[in-house]
Amino acid sequence: MNVPRGNNVLSNLATVRSRFRFGWLAIPFLLLVGLILFMGSWYTIDQGERGVHLRNGAVVGTAEPGLGFKLPLFDDIRRVSVQNLTQPYEKIPAYSKDQQTAEIKVSVSFHVPPGDVVALYSEYRDIEGLTSRLIDRQVPTQVENVFGKYTAVSAVQNRVQLVQDVTKAIRDSIKGPVVIDSVQIENIDFSDAYEKSIELRMQAEVLVQTEKQNLEKEKVNADIAVTQARGRAESSLALARAEAEATRLKGEAEAAAIKARAEALAQNQNLVELTKAERWNGQLPTTMIPNSAVPFLTK
Known part of the structure; x- marks a missing residue:
């Protein structure tokens, strides 16, 4: 049976159109694949990070800060922060040496050395894994152990030494691709009963100090009164003494004057008569004894 020639032409034309339409649809797809491959061939690392270069899941090197290139689809870059990080611990329960309960707030600052990012990824995969599997396990234990060596009072009074001891214990216990930069004890919260007893003790000490100050003040006032x-x-x-000395000197002077006058009178009788004359007021006595001499008149 012969097929009409016109039908063959129409069939071929339809096939060409179908292939042409498929070609136009493939172009956007190819462009998308090319873009994905292009975008997956490079990467950037921030200054505060280091990259772990993986190829099909195996570590092949590290990536430094800046622009880098990798094989698309086969290579992957895992970024690890090397900046200083802080992990807080709000309430770590602990007992002091004298069996006082406390809740301690601690913060631990740490960083991952740039040369240890591969070790960190191989053992812990990321910072979160390092923190949860290493740091979080050691910090509460070491804080509790060190705090148990202090009494409640000494823990407060020797806060600096307590922080130093806790820091040393944490650093000695944490072995891995991490450096403990510092440990801060931000607060020590004792039980309400103990804090109340401390408050009463402080009030008593204040009263004692006040009484001591009052006693010292009274002592000073007494010393001032005694001195005055x-x-x-x-x-x-x-x-x-001055008045007595003045009286003595006056008496001696008067005695000396009397003695001198007496000596003068004894040596010169006329001086006696002269003295009498000087003191006579010129009047004769109104009454006289018979045959007596008239005063101040010589025979």
Whole structure:
């Protein structure tokens, strides 16, 4: 049976159109695949990070900060922070040496050395794994162990030494691709009963100090009063001595004057008569004894 020639032409034309339409649809797909391959052939690493270069899941090297290139679809870059990080621990329960309960707030600062990023990825995969499997397990234990060596009072009074001891214990216990930069004890929260007893003790100590201060004040006031009384007594004694000395000197002077006058009168009788004349007021006595001499008149 012969097929009409026109039908063959139409069939071939339909096939060409179908292939042409498929070609146009493939172009966007190929462009998308090319874009994906292009975008997957390079990467960038920030300054505070290091990259672990993987090829089909195996570590083949590290990636430094900046622009880098890799095989698309086969290579992968896992970024690891090498900056200083801080892990807080809000309430770590612990007992002091004198069996006082406390909840301690601690923060641990650490960083991963750039040369240890491969070891970190191989053992812990990422920072979260390192923190949960290594740091989180050691910090509460070491804080509790060190705090148990201090009494409640000494833990508060020797806060700096407590922090140093806790830091050393944590550093010694954590072995891995990490460096513990510092440990801070931000708060020590004792039980309400113990804090109340501390408050009462502090009030009692304040009262004792106040009484001591009052006693010292009274002692000082007493010393001042004694000193003032001694000063007044010494002043009065000095005044009495001065008056006595003045009286003595006056008496000696008067006695010396009397003696001198007596000696002068004894040596010169006329001086006696002169003295009488000087003191006579010029009047004669109104009453006289018979045959007596008239005063101040010589025979």
